[in-house]
Structures are given as structure tokens and as C-alpha cells.
Amino acid sequence: MRSIFAGSAQEFFIRKGVDVSRSLPSITLDRYDLAILAILQRNNTTPQRVIGEAVNLSAPAVQRRIRRMEEAGVIEANVAVVDPARVGHPITLIVEVEVISETAALIDAAKRDFAAVPEVQQCYYVTGEADFVLVVVVPTMAAYEALTRRLFFGNNNVKRFRTLVAMDRIKVGLTVPVSD
Amino acid sequence: MRSIFAGSAQEFFIRKGVDVSRSLPSITLDRYDLAILAILQRNNTTPQRVIGEAVNLSAPAVQRRIRRMEEAGVIEANVAVVDPARVGHPITLIVEVEVISETAALIDAAKRDFAAVPEVQQCYYVTGEADFVLVVVVPTMAAYEALTRRLFFGNNNVKRFRTLVAMDRIKVGLTVPVSD
DNA sequence: TCTGAAATTTTACATCA
DNA sequence: TGATGTAAAATTTCAGA
Numbered sequence: 001m002r003s004i005f006a007g008s009a010q011e012f013f014i015r016k017g018v019d020v021s022r023s024l025p026s027i028t029l030d031r032y033d034l035a036i037l038a039i040l041q042r043n044n045t046t047p048q049r050v051i052g053e054a055v056n057l058s059a060p061a062v063q064r065r066i067r068r069m070e071e072a073g074v075i076e077a078n079v080a081v082v083d084p085a086r087v088g089h090p091i092t093l094i095v096e097v098e099v100i101s102e103t104a105a106l107i108d109a110a111k112r113d114f115a116a117v118p119e120v121q122q123c124y125y126v127t128g129e130a131d132f133v134l135v136v137v138v139p140t141m142a143a144y145e146a147l148t149r150r151l152f153f154g155n156n157n158v159k160r161f162r163t164l165v166a167m168d169r170i171k172v173g174l175t176v177p178v179s180d
Numbered sequence: 181m182r183s184i185f186a187g188s189a190q191e192f193f194i195r196k197g198v199d200v201s202r203s204l205p206s207i208t209l210d211r212y213d214l215a216i217l218a219i220l221q222r223n224n225t226t227p228q229r230v231i232g233e234a235v236n237l238s239a240p241a242v243q244r245r246i247r248r249m250e251e252a253g254v255i256e257a258n259v260a261v262v263d264p265a266r267v268g269h270p271i272t273l274i275v276e277v278e279v280i281s282e283t284a285a286l287i288d289a290a291k292r293d294f295a296a297v298p299e300v301q302q303c304y305y306v307t308g309e310a311d312f313v314l315v316v317v318v319p320t321m322a323a324y325e326a327l328t329r330r331l332f333f334g335n336n337n338v339k340r341f342r343t344l345v346a347m348d349r350i351k352v353g354l355t356v357p358v359s360d
Numbered sequence: 361t362c363t364g365a366a367a368t369t370t371t372a373c374a375t376c377a
Numbered sequence: 378t379g380a381t382g383t384a385a386a387a388t389t390t391c392a393g394a
Contacts, residue, residue, distance in 0.1 A: 024266070027266070029266075029267065034267070037260070037262055037267065040259070040260035040262075041259055041260055041262055042257075042259065043257070043258060043259065044224070044225075044258050044259055044260040045224075045258045047367080047368060047369090048368075048369070048370095049367090049368075049369095057381080057382090058381070058382050058383080059368085059369080059370095059382095060369090060370075060371085060381080060382070060383090061380075061381055061382075063369070063370070064380080064381090072266075073263060073266065074262060074263055074266040074267065075260050075261070075262060075263075076261045076262065076263050077222075077223070077260070077261040077353075078223060078224050078225045078258075078259075078260050078261070079220070079221055079222065079223065079224055079258075079259065079261060079353075079354070079355070080217070080220035080221055080224040080255050080257070080258050081255070081256045081257040081258070081259060081354050082217055082220075082221055082254060082255060082256065082354075082355075082356045082358070083253060083254055083255075083256050083356075084356040086207070086209075086252070086253065086254040087209065087214070087217065087254065087356055087358050089356050089357065092304065094304060094306060094313045096344075111348070111350045114350065114351070115350050115351040118355075118357035119357055120351060121351075121353055121354060121355060121356075122315075122349075122351055122352050122353065123350040123351040124272065124274060124344075124346040124348070124349055124350065125346065125347050125348035125350055126274060126344040126345060126346050126347060127344060127345045127347060128342070128343070128344040128345065129342075129344075130344060132350075133274045133344060133346075135302075137356055137357075162308070162309075163308070164276075164304075164306040164307060164308040164309075164310060164313060165306060165307045165308065166304040166305065166306050166313075167305050167306060167307060168291070168304070168305035169302075169304055170291045170294065170295050170303040170304065170305055170312075171294070171295040171300060171301070171302055171303040172302050172354065173257075173259075173301055173302065173354075174259075174261050174262075174301055174352065174353075174354065175259070175262075175298075175301060176262045176263075176264040176267055176269050176301075176317055177269065177298035177299055177317075178262070178267050227388080227389060227390090228389075228390070229388090229389075238361060238362080239389085239390085240361075240362085240390090240391075240392090241361080243390070243391070
């Protein structure tokens with residue numbers, strides 16, 4: 001069976017000079033912290049008292065651990081997840097973008113351009129045949145075509161892009177496995 | 181300029197017999213609701229009193245609107261967003277999967293299989309060259325290769341899959357534009 | 361919409377390892 | 378020193394009128 005990758009992602013990060021373990025406050029997470037994260041990733045309105053009962057800690061202990069993880073950046077945000085279809089954005093698209101030049105300046109410019117668009121929920125800079133993968137939500141196809149004109153056709157550095165229309169959002173979330 | 185799509189996504193949904201406006205409690209959102217959603221999508225720990233000041237409503241009014249949107253399914257969840265790299269999952273991958281047979285039964289089976297995997301953060305069923313797009317987070321490339329063996333090579337209906345390694349998570353979120 | 365009660369979050373402090 | 382639990386205070390949430 002052929003290997004799927006030329007090299008590991010870890011190798012790639014190092015080659016590109018991107019420090020994976022970049023300057024973030026170091027923090028050790030024990031099994032209590034992980035158990036708390038598992039709960040908060042499902043429902044962050046769970047009372048600290050209830051979390052405490054689940055993990056065998058007092059509410060203040062839970063509170064201190066949560067604050068510590070927020071300050072350390074382990075918890076990046078606390079957000080409400082909204083159904084896009086219910087607020088006028090029923091169409092989800094996956095877009096692969098290939099650029100012409102991969103100079104640092106041009107890549108950074110593309111990153112900023114893509115990230116600045118509200119309809120772009122997610123943007124990944126990737127290896128392989130594509131350079132960027134975007135997840136986009138729009139009200140109509142007309143709105144998407146307008147977006148493509150502005151973002152892709154209006155960008156001299158975009159070689160081509162390929163759009164995949166999501167017929168079904170099977171699973172949508174940012175949950176990270178922690179209990180393993 | 182060549183048209184990007186054979187037909188609009190709306191058309192596609194209808195052709196496939198999927199009712200876009202499926203049986204969810206109907207709800208009308210006014211500009212207050214949308215303003216509240218904009219805040220909650222950024223930080224759902226914002227006190228109702230503060231939200232009220234921002235949108236010119238009393239705290240109880242804000243609370244009633246939030247509850248109404250939660251019950252109607254407009255707000256799908258309230259979650260903590262965790263940095264995958266900080267909990268041992270530093271590698272993000274985008275995977276395109278093409279299946280052999282698109283019978284309803286086999287597609288449903290694939291949906292269930294993919295969605296059941298904790299490392300699969302997101303799974304979209306899409307049109308175009310690929311049938312599924314997955315967003316996966318893993319601790320190591322070895323873990324991913326194990327996952328591919330189980331999920332793709334171990335599935336007779338998977339024709340091929342293509343992996344894009346994320347070098348940078350430029351923008352990661354589920355935020356939907358509401359203020360437009 | 362306002363007011364008050366209930367619940368939650370947060371702080372203070374004593375204790376233990 | 379660092380983390381915990383108990384108790385009290387501050388704040389928020391929530392139900393009534």
C-alpha cells in the first residue's frame with residue numbers, strides 16, 4: 001500500500017520554519033482538566049456545581065481550572081453555535097483554492113483576504129494539490145458567485161478554485177477528542 | 181467567464197427531494213434577535229444585562245429571546261472552543277472521500293461511520309468530484325494512518341480519498357454572518 | 361417592564377499535601 | 378508553595394406580578 005504522504009505534518013512544519021509549540025503559556029492538563037473540557041465542549045452552560053459532581057471536585061476548584069485554561073489559551077472561546085440555514089445562510093460550500101505564487105508576502109495577503117470575509121467560516125492553508133481550503137456559508141448561489149468574483153477572479157494570484165456544494169452537513173463542530 | 185456550477189444548490193436540493201425548509205419550528209428573527217446572535221456567537225458568557233445595554237433591551241427581554249431561539253433550534257449549542265494543539269491533537273487534515281456506489285443505504289452507512297469518529301470534527305456530503313469532505317484532528321500522522329486503514333481502506337465502498345494537510349488554521353469557527 | 365427570589369459565579373480564608 | 382473545600386459575597390438568571 002502506497003504511503004499517503006511525502007512526509008509527516010510535523011516534518012513539514014519544521015521545514016517551513018513554523019514552530020508548532022509557539023509561544024503559548026505552558027500548561028499541564030491532568031485528567032480533571034480533560035474531563036472538564038469534555039463537558040464544556042458539549043455544553044459550556046453546565047453549572048460548575050454539576051461539573052464538580054461529575055468529576056469529583058468542588059465548584060470553586062472547577063472554576064479555577066476553567067479560568068486557568070482560558071488564560072492559557074486552551075479554551076479559545078465560548079460561543080453559541082447558530083444554524084446557518086435559520087439565519088438566511090442555507091448554502092454551505094467547500095472551496096479549494098490554488099495560488100500561482102507561494103511567496104510569503106502573497107500567501108499572507110491571501111490569508112488576510114480570505115479570513116476577512118464573514119461568509120468564510122473556516123480557512124486552512126494546506127499542502128497538496130490545493131493551497132487553501134475554505135468553508136463558506138452564503139444565502140444564495142448568486143451571493144456566492146459575487147463572492148467568487150471579488151475573492152478569486154479579482155485576485156491575480158489565484159490560479160484556479162474548485163467548489164464543492166454541501167448537500168448535507170453530517171457533522172459540524174470543533175470538538176476535540178480529550179477522553180482517549 | 182464560465183459558470184462554476186451546473187445548477188444552483190437550491191435546485192439540487194429540490195431535485196434530490198431534500199426539503200431545505202424542513203420541519204423546524206418556524207420563527208421570525210428581528211434585528212434585535214440578530215444583534216443578540218452576533219454577540220453570543222462571539223462570546224456566549226456575555227451577561228444578559230450587558231447584551232441588553234448593547235441592543236437596547238432589558239435583560240429579561242434578552243433572556244426570553246435567547247430561550248426562544250434555543251427552543252426553536254436557531255441556537256444549536258453552547259460550547260467551549262478548545263485549541264486542538266493544546267490537548268494533544270496538533271494535526272488538522274482535510275480529507276476528500278469518493279465512494280463507489282451512491283445508493284441511499286450505502287451513503288447513509290458512510291455518513292454514520294464518518295460521524296461516529298471523534299477525530300472527525302466535521303463531515304459534509306458534497307456534490308462534485310468528491311462525495312464527502314472531512315475535517316480531521318489527530319495527535320500524530322501514525323494515528324491518521326491507522327484511521328485511514330479503519331475508515332477508508334476498511335470500507336469496500338470507498339473508491340479513493342485525498343488528504344490535504346493543514347499547515348495553518350487561518351480561521352476556524354462556525355460563526356454565521358447576521359449583521360448584513 | 362420592573363422587582364424580588366433562586367441559582368450561579370466568584371472571592372475569601374482555613375486546611376491539607 | 379500550590380491546590381482544595383467550606384462559607385460568604387457578588388452577580389446573574391429567572392419567575393412573578
